[in-house]
Amino acid sequence: MSDTPDTAAPSRPRRSDARRSIDAILDAARIVLGERPDASMEEIATKAGVTRQTVYAHFPSRDALMAALIETAAAEYAALLDAADLETAPPADALAGFLDAGWRFLRRYPLLLDPTVTWIPRPTSNDPHDVVPPRLERLIQRGQRTGDLDGSVSAAWLTAAVIGLQHAAAAEVSAARLSADEAATLCLESTLRICGSTTTRPTPTHP
Amino acid sequence: MSDTPDTAAPSRPRRSDARRSIDAILDAARIVLGERPDASMEEIATKAGVTRQTVYAHFPSRDALMAALIETAAAEYAALLDAADLETAPPADALAGFLDAGWRFLRRYPLLLDPTVTWIPRPTSNDPHDVVPPRLERLIQRGQRTGDLDGSVSAAWLTAAVIGLQHAAAAEVSAARLSADEAATLCLESTLRICGSTTTRPTPTHP
DNA sequence: GTTAACGCTTACAGCATGTCAAAGAACGGT
DNA sequence: ACCGTTCTTTGACATGCTGTAAGCGTTAAC
Numbered sequence: 001m002s003d004t005p006d007t008a009a010p011s012r013p014r015r016s017d018a019r020r021s022i023d024a025i026l027d028a029a030r031i032v033l034g035e036r037p038d039a040s041m042e043e044i045a046t047k048a049g050v051t052r053q054t055v056y057a058h059f060p061s062r063d064a065l066m067a068a069l070i071e072t073a074a075a076e077y078a079a080l081l082d083a084a085d086l087e088t089a090p091p092a093d094a095l096a097g098f099l100d101a102g103w104r105f106l107r108r109y110p111l112l113l114d115p116t117v118t119w120i121p122r123p124t125s126n127d128p129h130d131v132v133p134p135r136l137e138r139l140i141q142r143g144q145r146t147g148d149l150d151g152s153v154s155a156a157w158l159t160a161a162v163i164g165l166q167h168a169a170a171a172e173v174s175a176a177r178l179s180a181d182e183a184a185t186l187c188l189e190s191t192l193r194i195c196g197s198t199t200t201r202p203t204p205t206h207p
Numbered sequence: 208m209s210d211t212p213d214t215a216a217p218s219r220p221r222r223s224d225a226r227r228s229i230d231a232i233l234d235a236a237r238i239v240l241g242e243r244p245d246a247s248m249e250e251i252a253t254k255a256g257v258t259r260q261t262v263y264a265h266f267p268s269r270d271a272l273m274a275a276l277i278e279t280a281a282a283e284y285a286a287l288l289d290a291a292d293l294e295t296a297p298p299a300d301a302l303a304g305f306l307d308a309g310w311r312f313l314r315r316y317p318l319l320l321d322p323t324v325t326w327i328p329r330p331t332s333n334d335p336h337d338v339v340p341p342r343l344e345r346l347i348q349r350g351q352r353t354g355d356l357d358g359s360v361s362a363a364w365l366t367a368a369v370i371g372l373q374h375a376a377a378a379e380v381s382a383a384r385l386s387a388d389e390a391a392t393l394c395l396e397s398t399l400r401i402c403g404s405t406t407t408r409p410t411p412t413h414p
Numbered sequence: 415g416t417t418a419a420c421g422c423t424t425a426c427a428g429c430a431t432g433t434c435a436a437a438g439a440a441c442g443g444t
Numbered sequence: 445a446c447c448g449t450t451c452t453t454t455g456a457c458a459t460g461c462t463g464t465a466a467g468c469g470t471t472a473a474c
Contacts, residue, residue, distance in 0.1 A: 015441055015450060040430060054452060056432070156384065157393045160375045165401075168371025169364075177363065186364045190401040194372075222419060222472055247461060261421055263463070 022058050024048040029069050034110040041065075067123040073112065074128040077105045081135050091143030092197045095162070096188055098136055102166050103184055113170055133159050140195060150196020162191050229265050231255040236276050241317040248272075274330040280319065281335040284312045288342050298350030299404045302369070303395055305343055309373050310391055320377055340366050347402060357403020369398050 014022075028048035032039045041062060045052045059065040084097035106113060112128075122129070137159040143149030169187035172178040178186070221229075235255035239246045248269060252259045266272040291304035313320060329336070344366040350356030376394035379385040385393070 012450095017440065018451060021451080041432095042430080051453060052431095053433095053454085057451075060432090062431070153393065153396060157376075157379070157389075157397075160379050160384075161372055161393075161397050164371050164375025164378075165368055167375075168367045171371075172364070172367050177367075186360065186368075189360060190364075190368050193400045193403070194397040196400070220473095224472065225420060228421080248463095249461080258422060259462095260423085260464095264421075267463085269462070 018058070021048070021050055021054060025050065025055055025058065025065070026069055026072060029065060030073075030109060030111060033069070033114075037111065037114040063121050066120045069111070070120075070128060071123040071126045073105075073109050074123070074126050074131045076108070077101070077128060078126075078131045080105055081132070086135055086139045087142070091139065091146065091148040091195075092192060094139050094143075095191055095195065095197070098139065098162075099166060099184065099188055099191060103180070106170055113167075113174060133163065136162060143195065143197075148198060150198075153194075153196070158195055161194055165190055165194070225265070228255070228257055228261060232257065232262055232265065232272070233276055233279060236272060237280075237316060237318060240276075240321075244318065244321040276318070277335060278330040278333045280312075280316050281330070281333050281338045283315070284308070284335060285333075285338045287312055288339070293342055293346045294349070298346065298353065298355040298402075299399060301346050301350075302398055302402065302404070305346065305369075306373060306391065306395055306398060310387070313377055320381060340370065343369060350402065350404075355405060357405075360401075360403070365402055368401055372397055372401070 025044065025048040029044050032044050032047050041055055042052050044065075045055045048055070055065065059068060080101040081098065084094070084101050086094045086098060089097060137155050140149060140155040140158050140162075144151035144155060165187055169178070169183040173180055173183045232251065232255040236251050239251050239254050243250075248262055249259050251272075252262045255262070262272065266275060287308040288305065291301070291308050293301045293305060296304060344362050347356060347362040347365050347369075351358035351362060372394055376385070376390040380387055380390045
């Protein structure tokens with residue numbers, strides 16, 4: 001997935017230390033930028049155990065590094081989503097599974113919580129926007145067909161709304177106004193509501 | 208509201224051309240940063256008809272300028288919210304009024320649509336976070352007391368969720384996936400749902 | 415009309431991003 | 445184990461943006 005940051009057709013396979021450096025840089029960027037999104041290339045390079053020029057040897061610019069990082073993130077996100085069977089589980093459960101995958105992803109990539117990243121150049125391939133929303137939208141459409149979800153609101157909007165709700169919940173966690181568990185619970189609750197889930201999900205009163 | 212960008216107790220009143228410059232700078236920043244959030248001080252100064260140093264004469268740093276800009280924005284937002292009687296109107300109508308104020312505000316300050324701004328140093332006073340969420344939360348709490356809104360979900364979370372929904376809707380407009388009208392309609396619809404509005408708001412079928 | 419405040423020009427330092435060239439180190443294949 | 449290639453490092457350099465400073469012209473306030 002992060003095979004070729006530079007070009008698409010390497011004449012010869014990459015050397016092992018180069019691959020090690022690339023992985024170290026990507027990992028360092030994930031961590032450092034997760035803590036401080038405006039960290040310099042120097043900091044990332046140092047954290048990766050290489051020099052700044054080595055970073056530029058593999059990623060022609062800061063934006064290119066970001067794009068590659070987002071790209072690997074999207075691949076991991078896609079793997080998480082594929083592991084949660086969104087296609088077959090009951091829609092309400094599938095929605096919970098979608099959100100759960102998101103929480104686990106955001107714990108590994110707190111970088112994407114910071115909004116600074118949203119406007120950087122989109123990766124050439126494997127864009128998160130091409131990976132995450134379509135799967136959620138298919139899930140919502142399925143629920144609307146089966147009648148488990150309300151079909152009177154467009155699935156495209158509900159897709160954006162659900163992701164927006166999760167962003168809002170994550171921001172509340174970042175601001176320490178909610179715990180991770182509270183945020184997940186409330187987010188799921190509101191998600192089911194906007195999707196018009198008819199599943200009688202018991203309000204937390206004893207039976 | 209934007210009286211004293213520098214200090215709090217000016218020994219003598221500000222001169223007229225100084226005030227004119229300050230207003231021009233703030234207005235230029237609002238417009239230029241709305242188009243390109245990473246615009247330089249030079250561009251802002253040029254747009255304002257002054258030199259870069261004049262900007263620094265009034266705002267000690269870029270962040271200070273941002274803070275002042277956010278501060279005036281918050282004041283305008285507060286005025287819009289106060290004009291829509293959130294305290295007395297029926298909760299569902301008040302929610303619609305809240306969202307409407309938001310749409311009008313975002314049209315004037317597209318700058319705040321860009322997420323780059325969210326993490327800059329908070330203004331010393333008149334922070335938007337101290338202006339907008341409390342009014343919405345009071346409105347939701349009132350609706351929960353009167354029974355017009357569902358009281359089983361915390362008003363604090365619903366506050367964040369409603370604002371998050373509006374952000375999501377605004378992003379869809381920015382991405383040209385929705386028109387402004389569609390976004391407003393869908394956002395209101397989902398807002399009423401997560402708040403558990405019991406108002407029978409007719410689905411858009413003809414009477 | 416005098417004075418204080420304000421704006422403009424010029425200059426400078428600091429920092430981050432990119433770029434380049436050359437020498438040294440590590441890898442891969444033989 | 446050797447050798448050629450690839451990778452890394454060092455050092456230097458150009459550029460652009462931020463922030464600071466002093467001097468001088470201009471304008472508003474009283």
